[in-house]
Amino acid sequence: MLGSGDPAPEFALPDQDGRTVSLSGFRGKKVILFNFSSW
């Protein structure tokens, strides 16, 4: 598991319209990352 103080691994994933969004694109801002599913 990752915890406080660990670097957040980079990701680049498509949004619902197919545009790629990466974590590094939010550098300089706090990010709340929430993982969920439809199932």
Add this chain to the structure above:
Amino acid sequence: MWQSWVEEHRNLEAQFVAIALDAVPERVGQLPEAQGVSFPILIDKDNSLGEAYRFTAVPNAFLIDEEGIIRYARYGGFSIADDPGRSELLATLAGEEVHAASRTSPPNPEARRIFKEGQEALERGEHDAALGLWREARELDPDNWIIRKQIWSVEHPELFYPAIDKDWQTEQLKREGYVR
């Protein structure tokens, strides 16, 4: 629910990013929570995030600071509307150090590789091949709920959409011989 939280906490200047661990992306857009939102909802079809962030279940939450460092991590059972996750996240956003009680097992990299192969088969319309590969992945990583539940949701969509049948899941776990 997420959208109202985002609107209520706009003053915190934190970017909310939701990531769905769904091998069938179309289902995400049909969720009521995904309608009319102002934040990105990303789709992780082949569980790449589980490998990078070391989880085998959802829902999870992470707060990442301006420099890209994790300041809060809750693995399993996170809800933005309910405690403890709700209070923990707000405390961390206010600068407090919070250690969340987390539960997840580490993902098996070989299981993830096979799951990804199965997802690709599913995209080609090879339904049975996909399920075969996913079952193989499940055998390698029996505690991986992302794999196990996606098998169920593709085999039995009627038990997930529009509503999730929890009783069936309890019985199905017994049928699969799963013991914690």
